[in-house]
Amino acid sequence: MSERRRFKQTTTLEVRLAEEATRLRAKAALLPPGATREELLRKARQAETGSHMSEWLRSPGLQPPK
Numbered sequence: 001m002s003e004r005r006r007f008k009q010t011t012t013l014e015v016r017l018a019e020e021a022t023r024l025r026a027k028a029a030l031l032p033p034g035a036t037r038e039e040l041l042r043k044a045r046q047a048e049t050g051s052h053m054s055e056w057l058r059s060p061g062l063q064p065p066k
Contacts, residue, residue: 017051020044 009016021044028040 013054014051017047017054021047021051 011019024040024044024047028037028044031037031040
């Protein structure tokens with residue numbers, strides 16, 4: 001059985017998701033209105049939501065979102 005390769009992340013999940021959301025929004029801004037653009041914006045919103053959820057889960061006390 002071969003060993004799995006391990007990869008050490010250099011940035012936090014929150015930062016990577018926020019960067020992905022920014023990249024997707026910039027890409028969507030270059031497209032005309034349509035299904036492709038809406039799909040990119042939906043993925044950007046999902047990445048932002050994931051980033052916020054991860055921050056919330058890591059926070060001390062787990063305060064509910066406002």
